[in-house]
Amino acid sequence: MITVFVEPDNQTLTFERHNTVLMLQKRLGLRVNDALIIRGNELLTPDSRLNDGDEIRVRKVMSTG
Amino acid sequence: MKCRKCKATAEVALPSHNTAFCRDCFSTYFTGQVEKAIRRHGLINPGERVLVALSGGKDSLSLMLELSRLGYDVTGLHVDLGIPKSSGAARTKVEGFCELHGLNLRVVELEKEGLPIPDIKRYINRPVCSACGKIKRHWFNRVALEDGFQVLATGHNLDDEVARLFANTLRWDAGYLSDQGPCLNAESGFARKIKPLYRLSEFETGCYAFLNGIEIHTAPCPYSGGASFTGHKRLWADLEHQSPGSKIAFYDGFLKRGRPAFAHVEQETGAPLAPCEKCGSPTSTGLCGVCRLAIAVAERRAADPDRQ
Numbered sequence: 001m002i003t004v005f006v007e008p009d010n011q012t013l014t015f016e017r018h019n020t021v022l023m024l025q026k027r028l029g030l031r032v033n034d035a036l037i038i039r040g041n042e043l044l045t046p047d048s049r050l051n052d053g054d055e056i057r058v059r060k061v062m063s064t065g
Numbered sequence: 066m067k068c069r070k071c072k073a074t075a076e077v078a079l080p081s082h083n084t085a086f087c088r089d090c091f092s093t094y095f096t097g098q099v100e101k102a103i104r105r106h107g108l109i110n111p112g113e114r115v116l117v118a119l120s121g122g123k124d125s126l127s128l129m130l131e132l133s134r135l136g137y138d139v140t141g142l143h144v145d146l147g148i149p150k151s152s153g154a155a156r157t158k159v160e161g162f163c164e165l166h167g168l169n170l171r172v173v174e175l176e177k178e179g180l181p182i183p184d185i186k187r188y189i190n191r192p193v194c195s196a197c198g199k200i201k202r203h204w205f206n207r208v209a210l211e212d213g214f215q216v217l218a219t220g221h222n223l224d225d226e227v228a229r230l231f232a233n234t235l236r237w238d239a240g241y242l243s244d245q246g247p248c249l250n251a252e253s254g255f256a257r258k259i260k261p262l263y264r265l266s267e268f269e270t271g272c273y274a275f276l277n278g279i280e281i282h283t284a285p286c287p288y289s290g291g292a293s294f295t296g297h298k299r300l301w302a303d304l305e306h307q308s309p310g311s312k313i314a315f316y317d318g319f320l321k322r323g324r325p326a327f328a329h330v331e332q333e334t335g336a337p338l339a340p341c342e343k344c345g346s347p348t349s350t351g352l353c354g355v356c357r358l359a360i361a362v363a364e365r366r367a368a369d370p371d372r373q
Binding site: 031034038045059 | 124
């Protein structure tokens with residue numbers, strides 16, 4: 001199980017399994033540089049592997065005014 | 066994915082540059098882009114005092130931190146818009162950031178100046194974002210001039226600049242196209258305005274803020290829904306995704322080949338500017354636009370039975 005917090009929407013999502021960050025981004029409809037993908041205190045690149053139990057923070061970067 | 070420079074594990078992938086960096090090399094890259102912008106466009110001269118407009122978002126706080134690390138004499142300016150549940154949170158982030166890094170900060174409270182944005186929304190019949198932007202620019206310039214700053218820096222990034230250039234191009238607005246760029250020189254009562262982050266995308270400033278532990282204000286303004294620039298940014302994000310490097314190529318190409326052509330044909334046709342009779346800011350109409358707004362708000366507030 002992977003838990004995903006989406007900012008600034010303040011959504012919490014759970015997924016059974018995603019192999020990589022790129023797969024998660026596609027599932028969320030995000031392009032590579034649409035959001036920071038954060039695990040703990042590190043940033044993840046699209047090829048980074050996700051593990052069971054991961055808590056991932058997705059921080060969208062597009063400012064809206 | 067490995068860092069292109071040192072081969073350590075990368076944390077930042079940048080398709081636009083066909084590269085990826087670890088956090089240390091990304092920091093070096095980020096600094097290099099800011100230095101290149103300053104050097105290429107003569108944004109800051111030695112010894113100049115720089116006033117940095119701070120909203121509490123990733124761009125302005127990243128700019129402030131980077132300019133201070135580069136050794137520039139920087140002071141932050143935050144305009145507290147007076148919007149319930151929003152402005153207080155943004156101000157807290159700005160104050161906490163400046164205290165943490167030992168940076169100077171000035172705060173202008175629009176409530177005290179008689180122009181809180183909720184009153185603009187309530188009493189003035191024009192788009193609130195337009196009036197808010199006008200008021201913020203007024204105070205940025207006014208504080209810069211009154212407090213002896215030579216330069217006013219804002220955190221506009223590449224995405225902001227491309228979206229604005231795109232909007233100006235859609236309208237073929239020769240006036241704006243003649244002077245849009247990372248540096249607007251001081252003249253007629255205006256401080257020099259600079260945008261040192263113009264070479265860096267929103268994603269890159271977001272990465273910088275995160276990797277430097279900057280606590281940012283992320284909630285969108287409750288009044289800003291549907292701003293046209295956001296739609297333009299989405300269009301450009303699609304284009305950049307399909308063709309990495311499109312944004313910087315479009316903007317750099319404009320600076321090199323587009324703007325000079327517009328500057329050449331655009332003649333100064335506006336009325337001459339003089340100091341506002343009330344606040345001293347440059348205006349062509351006796352009272353500047355912000356002082357007229359303040360008077361209109363005060364009159365309508367006084368006539369509002371709900372505010373008696």
